[in-house]
Amino acid sequence: MTTSVAPTSTPPSAPTTGRPRTARNNRRRPSSSRRRSTPLTIVMLAVLAYFLLPLLWLLVATTKSTQDLINTFGLWFSRAPQLLTNIRQTLTHDDGIFLHWLLNTVLYSVGSALGAALLAAAAGYGFARFRFRGDNAAFNLVLGAIMVPTTALAIPTYLLFAKVELVNTPWAIVLPSLVSPFGLYLMRVYAQDAVPDSLLEAARMDGAGEARIFFRIALRLLAPGLVTVVLFTLVATWNNYFLPLIMLNDPSLYPITVGLSSWAAQAQNGGASASSDMLALVVTGSLLSIIPLVIAFLLLQRYWQSGLATGGVKQ
Template structure:
């Protein structure tokens, strides 16, 4: 028997390339993308940090230096401590009252809004009942309604109830967070295990106990995210207190500082009060952002991964 050997065509097989051009090209492309992304992030960071830097510099100047020196550099005379002292002592310390009002509105409002959003989102995610999607869609529609559109109807309603120009007129609308409910529902669906809930029910735990001991713990990253968004939103809210409040003793910081700013035309020294007050007003938000940012990042990403 004669063995027949079929010659193998080397032209049909793809030639293996030992050239490092491919990996080098990928590395260069990756470096270029990194440089572009880093540059864009730097531009965005400068866009947001430049106003903060200007406020920091302006708060160290007197009224004369504020208009006679470079706005982005410090004046020869450092007046920061004098300006802060004037802010805290003006009109028997009215700024401190405004500050405490903002802490009440933002702190209590954000805390309760976060709890209600967690309860509503958890219920819509883990309980089956008729009209669940309709309820969720109706609440979610609140995201599309701007706060300025509901301020006047709320004022008319609160006036009839006799709670306009009170703490309740600003605090009650702050307890609703459609975005927070949406986030908590999505996060509950992705992270709260139904079998864990069933096991707790078999052990005799009530629904409220299951929510408080299991649901809230699992939802912690999302809750911190909702709390941070509500805190910033309520702290910076201006239009709702403007419509609801007429007593200066009930003003939050935003409305109080605007009151000072409206008087700078006839009393230029209010420039010093306004810039110093703005600097003090951003300190609580900065502290909250630094402390909660790791939970905030986790809350935005972990809920999308099961």
């Protein structure tokens, strides 16, 4: 009896989806991620040098005397560095007037930044969550105000403050800095996504008033955007020069920008030995004046980045 064995059919070959294709994909991905653009790299290095070289020069120049500032190479240290001596002379010159200018700058900048952030948050929240007659026209007016340079408004602001006798007072610096059109625009965009309508409706159903909703609920949600406006206004007021220059004539009220400018004017006069040493004090004071801004930026950088990112993407 013969038994017939059925021919074994070989299964069709499976498509090659395993290691070979994975290996090919793995070989391709590094090649695409490792692509380099030589022109773009050169441009980025040039931009990096553009921003860092002035800071490097300032760090090196702070360690030099006035004579070394003139006679030595700007991007390298002198043979006799005197950083601590320059710092001590800057802080003690003219009965410590530099520290007084620094305190004035802190008061002007912090007061302006906090006030501008609060006003921008209230106005931006109002534009984002309320509808009223002429809201679009009013907001377009704010957008137009962003394009107006602050220098163009300095003289009209001076004339206005002279009428109300606020010239040569701290209010002449703080009050104009409270208005931030860009901060209002930023907070309106941020509030549209950060404050949900359902949360506001739930608060209204619980009997909360609009003021309580804003201060107890909306402000907490707007915190990253508030930090962003605070940083922008803080830097703008800290570096403001022209407005304090025309508003203040009392040296005890000067911010650090106008104070260092007055020292630079004394250094340019020359002649006397006291004036010839002022150049080193100006350079050292310039370095000391940027340290608080760097510290503030590093401490608030996380909130600042989130404040810029949120509101740019619709959630």
